Amino acid sequence: xxxxWKIVCSVFVMVVFFRVESQRQLAQIxxxxxxxxxxxxxxxxxxxxxxxxxxxxxxxxxxSANTPVVLLMRAPVARxxxxxxxxxxxxxxxxxxxxxxxxxxxxxxVSPPKVVYxxxxxxxxxxxxxxxxxxxxxxxxxxxxxxxxxxxxxPGEAGYPLR
Amino acid sequence: xxxxxSLLVLVALLVRTALFAQSAPPLPxxxxxxxxxxDQIQQLQKRLTDMEEHQRxxxxxxxxxxxxxxxxxxxxxxxxxxxxxxEQGVVHSDHDHAxxxxxxxxxxxxxxxxxxxxxFSATDQKGTTSGFNLxxxxxxxxxPLSAKVSYFGEVSFTAEPSTYDLSVERTIVRYDYNDxxxxxxxxxxxxxGYWNDTFHHGAWLQTTISRPEMVKFGGxxxxxxxxxxxxxxxxxxxxxxxxxxxxxxxGRSSVLSKAGDSGDINDNxxxxxxxxxxxxxxxxxxxxxxxxxxxxxxxxxxxxxxxxESAHLVWSKEHPEFLxxxxxxxxxxxxxxxxxxxxAFYVQLAYRLPWQQNKWKPYYRFEYIHRPNSExxxxxxxxxxxEDLVSSTVGVRxxxxxxxxxxxxxxxxxxxxNEPRVNGAFxxxxxxx
Numbered sequence: 001x002x003x004x005w006k007i008v009c010s011v012f013v014m015v016v017f018f019r020v021e022s023q024r025q026l027a028q029i030x031x032x033x034x035x036x037x038x039x040x041x042x043x044x045x046x047x048x049x050x051x052x053x054x055x056x057x058x059x060x061x062x063x064s065a066n067t068p069v070v071l072l073m074r075a076p077v078a079r080x081x082x083x084x085x086x087x088x089x090x091x092x093x094x095x096x097x098x099x100x101x102x103x104x105x106x107x108x109x110v111s112p113p114k115v116v117y118x119x120x121x122x123x124x125x126x127x128x129x130x131x132x133x134x135x136x137x138x139x140x141x142x143x144x145x146x147x148x149x150x151x152x153x154x155p156g157e158a159g160y161p162l163r
Numbered sequence: 164x165x166x167x168x169s170l171l172v173l174v175a176l177l178v179r180t181a182l183f184a185q186s187a188p189p190l191p192x193x194x195x196x197x198x199x200x201x202d203q204i205q206q207l208q209k210r211l212t213d214m215e216e217h218q219r220x221x222x223x224x225x226x227x228x229x230x231x232x233x234x235x236x237x238x239x240x241x242x243x244x245x246x247x248x249x250e251q252g253v254v255h256s257d258h259d260h261a262x263x264x265x266x267x268x269x270x271x272x273x274x275x276x277x278x279x280x281x282x283f284s285a286t287d288q289k290g291t292t293s294g295f296n297l298x299x300x301x302x303x304x305x306x307p308l309s310a311k312v313s314y315f316g317e318v319s320f321t322a323e324p325s326t327y328d329l330s331v332e333r334t335i336v337r338y339d340y341n342d343x344x345x346x347x348x349x350x351x352x353x354x355x356g357y358w359n360d361t362f363h364h365g366a367w368l369q370t371t372i373s374r375p376e377m378v379k380f381g382g383x384x385x386x387x388x389x390x391x392x393x394x395x396x397x398x399x400x401x402x403x404x405x406x407x408x409x410x411x412x413x414g415r416s417s418v419l420s421k422a423g424d425s426g427d428i429n430d431n432x433x434x435x436x437x438x439x440x441x442x443x444x445x446x447x448x449x450x451x452x453x454x455x456x457x458x459x460x461x462x463x464x465x466x467x468x469x470x471x472e473s474a475h476l477v478w479s480k481e482h483p484e485f486l487x488x489x490x491x492x493x494x495x496x497x498x499x500x501x502x503x504x505x506x507a508f509y510v511q512l513a514y515r516l517p518w519q520q521n522k523w524k525p526y527y528r529f530e531y532i533h534r535p536n537s538e539x540x541x542x543x544x545x546x547x548x549x550e551d552l553v554s555s556t557v558g559v560r561x562x563x564x565x566x567x568x569x570x571x572x573x574x575x576x577x578x579x580x581n582e583p584r585v586n587g588a589f590x591x592x593x594x595x596x
Binding site for chain 1: 211262263266267268272274276303305306307310311313315317333335337339340341342360361363365368397402404441443444446480481521562565566595
């Protein structure tokens with residue numbers, strides 16, 4: 001093969017590589033999974049998506065008789081919150097607010113989920129508060145928290161539902 | 164040679180193009196690429212996060228400054244003074260402690276929420292006047308008293324011609340053992356059917372302007388309130404999502420629309436039991452049934468057994484929303500042993516339109532009540548009661564904000580077999596604060 005064609009082929013391969021890598025990085029930015037993290041002492045390591053929904057709807061309020069669930073939610077605009085509203089609650093922001101007002105008004109729950117303003121804050125509180133559960137971008141999960149499998153899958157695995 | 168040079172230039176250009184696509188921002192004249200937009204979004208998100216973080220740290224430091232003397236003294240002993248914390252930025256561990264302290268529930272921790280509404284009505288019924296009126300002004304209180312004990316209260320102020328009627332609608336102290344057993348004492352909305360236990364006194368919570376006639380406040384068809392003890396919780400049932408409630412209480416007072424707040428009218432306790440399911444595979448679906456039993460003494464010397472059976476089927480999502488409920492009220496005269504059955508149901512359909520940020524929600528409701536002409540309980544008690552109701556309501560709800568809504572509806576109602584149909588237009592602004 002003439003040298004010029006070798007060069008052209010090499011350049012083509014390089015271009016394709018950079019393009020693919022670029023797209024992969026973009027996909028990672030856009031589609032990073034949202035991890036469900038709990039306090040390390042929480043007696044759970046795998047939850048079904050239905051269980052996660054029950055917990056965040058306030059229908060399941062105790063991990064065990066002595067450990068109440070403490071819900072933590074990212075503030076509006078955060079991507080984790082958007083994913084949770086879309087996949088777990090299947091509600092708009094407005095419906096979510098109305099849901100919790102009604103829930104408390106029906107005397108079914110004492111308070112709505114606590115609002116956290118960053119992944120760091122979510123990690124800190126999950127580590128410190130017994131029974132706490134939160135959603136954190138899988139790239140921001142910090143040691144000291146426990147990542148829960150959802151439907152038997154961890155973030156990054158095929159078929160993981162929270163993305 | 165010339166060809167090789169051209170090739171090298173081409174290579175250089177292609178490599179530059181590839182690198183450019185990965186990292187460099189677009190020229191202003193160019194169409195912004197997805198990469199550039201994502202980069203900008205990332206930068207903005209980072210800036211927002213940094214600003215939020217900064218604000219939160221400042222708030223936490225200020226909160227530490229303003230906290231009690233004890234806390235300040237402890238902080239002075241174990242960490243730099245709060246003032247210097249503000250100047251230097253919060254030390255990470257102190258910052259974490261402030262976050263945890265803020266997030267930890269303190270007992271008691273009272274939360275108050277208010278509801279109100281302003282209404283306008285006009286009908287073609289003879290003898291009525293059109294005009295504005297204030298709906299109920301409702302205050303709701305919720306306070307955890309410990310990790311397992313909590314309090315809920317609800318009071319309403321209802322406009323009367325010369326004053327406001329203050330009423331304790333609910334007052335409940337509850338002990339949660341776990342998800343399967345929660346016991347409470349107090350005054351409830353009787354867990355019969357769906358509406359009465361789901362929508363309380365805030366009109367903002369419900370789609371329509373008014374409650375169905377069968378569960379109307381001040382109505383007598385079913386007992387709206389219940390004073391006593393109630394056990395409730397989930398039933399281990401996998402994906403079926405079963406839950407229960409069972410209560411024992413005073414039942415109706417001599418005024419059938421009221422519960423026996425100050426004591427029972429007779430020595431017989433009322434009881435209620437209900438079971439409902441929320442299948443996990445059909446998120447939004449709820450169906451269930453309930454039974455209520457009481458002995459009524461509407462006037463001295465006249466006793467009636469009362470059995471109420473109720474069933475409901477609900478799709479609570481708003482695309483669409485479907486509510487339906489049926490109740491049968493069975494009365495048995497303990498003197499004559501004659502029995503009477505009255506039935507009521509409603510079907511309500513609504514749909515949250517996807518346009519204009521989901522603010523519009525049109526709805527329709529059909530209601531029906533039938534009670535036999537010979538049914539004596541309501542007549543003996545002197546409490547007005549609808550004999551035969553057929554009513555259709557068409558309306559629309561517009562959510563002005565997340566916490567306020569405007570509703571307008573048209574109703575066509577007939578309240579008795581030989582009564583004329585009444586047409587009415589109703590408007591309401593309902594809000595929570």
